[in-house]
Amino acid sequence: MRVLAAMSGGVDSAVAAARAVDAGHDVTGVHLALSRAGGTLRAGSRGCCTIEDAMDARRAADRLGIPFYVWDFSERFRDDVIEDFVAEYSAGRTPNPCMRCNERIKFAAVLEKALDLGFDAVCTGHYAILRTDESGALELHRASDNAKDQSYVLGVLTADQLAHTLFPLGDTPSKALVRAEAEARGLTVAHKPDSHDICFIPDGDTRGWLADRVGTATGDIVDRTGAVVGSHEGAHAFTVGQRRGLSLGVPAPDGKPRFVLEVRPVSNTVVVGPKEALATAEISGDRFTWTGRAPAASEFPCDVQIRAHADPVAATARLDDGVLSVRPDIPFDGVAPGQTAVLYDGTRVIGQFTVAETVSAVPVLSVAARP
Known part of the structure; x- marks a missing residue:
């Protein structure tokens, strides 16, 4: 089977590609260039899809002896993930960019291109398991290692996409075993830190990043009765359940902390209340x-x-x-x-x-x- 291995530059995707090779598949590695910021470099465990990651992916492919390419999906990523992220926050919603990336980039745009090029499946380093039910239909299940399970962010996949997807790491009991295997295979990414946070906001300052793109505008913070208890510089900077970062000039009657209960972008208002609410x-x-x-x-x-x-x-x-x-x-x-x-x-x-x-x-x- 011709398999396109999506190689992020991390240890998981490298080992997944290696296992696909071991399984006898005709494997080609591909790294997705999702940013046009040419000087972008990874900062420890923050961020991904950088120049450093591309080089790590190429070294892993060379070690495995498979062809390797870099595909530029930066425009598609900007339109379908980054702009969607900004629009959702501006509308008072809390988006998950990893879900959108899996839905619209990794298992839509990439898979579509792979099939057009004659590949049979896309292989990734996600921790999830594919099983076949009694009727022969594919099912997506949680990974063996519950701590690393990524079935949640793969919940956007359809039956047709599952039919052209491989998850070689799903049955691995722990991430430590994956790292040990990478080291045994001579892969230089064996001990590379996992990526965290939103990949296109590597410094982790989501509020500042949004302010640069949406701007700031003073608005009211109100309690559930509508009484003004504070002010803010932009409703987009808040999400339901948030406690920190609230500028409240009026304490709660019971003295307990208050949390964001609702974000109203049209009126630029943030509603707060007790945790039980x-x-x-x-x-x-x-x-x-x-x-x-x-x-x-x-x-x-x-x-x-x-x-x-x-x-x-x-x-x-x-x-x-x-x-x-x-x-x-x-x-x-x-x-x-x-x-x-x-x-x-x-x-x-x-x-x-x-x-x-x-x-x-x-x-x-x-x-x-x-x-």
Whole structure:
């Protein structure tokens, strides 16, 4: 089988490519150039897709004896990931750029180009497992190493994409074993730090990065009754559940910390309240996909994960008139519109949707009803 190995320059993708070679596939390595900032260099474990990463990927490919290319996807990445990230924050939502990158770049644009060039599959270093059910259909499952499981960020994949994807690391019990294997193979990336944070914001200053692109504008911070309790320099800098960075001039009546409950971009207003008000009784959205076979019933039990490293929560999902809604058995702790909810059946990924609406589990007290 002709396999295109997506090589980020890290240890995971290098070992995944090596295992694809060992499996007897005709492997070609490719590194994605996602930034046109030619002088960009990696800073420790921050950032990725840099010149340094490209060179590391090339050295790994040379060691494996496979052809290697660099594909320029910088314009597509800018349009589909970076601009989407800015637009979502500007609209008061909290996006996950890794989900968008997997959905629109790595498993859409790259896979499409690979198939056009005659490749049969794309191989990546993600930690997830592909299995075949009784009917022969492919399923996406959590990785053996729960600490490294990346099935959440792969929840955007469709059945057709799964049919042309390989995840050679999914059954590996630990990342330490991957590093040991890389060292044994003579790969120089064996002990390279993992990348963290948003790759196009390597210094980690998301608020400053957004301010440069969206600008600043003074607005009010209000409590749940609408009373002004502080001010800010741009609603885009806040997300639901945030505690730090709030300039509150009026303390809470009970003296407890307050958290961001809602971001209203039209009025440039941020709503804050007590931690218990973050409890979310229901989430819903109409941008959903199924990972493999679709559920047989319009209402079904599932586990739901709302962040990459969050614990799954038992819930009931319902599809009604093109809207997928989820009611957890125990309220979620703060969900922001724009987040991705991934649905599971045990270890199997059912599908995902982008959260558009949330319902609080704590009713709002009117001004008149306040004690």
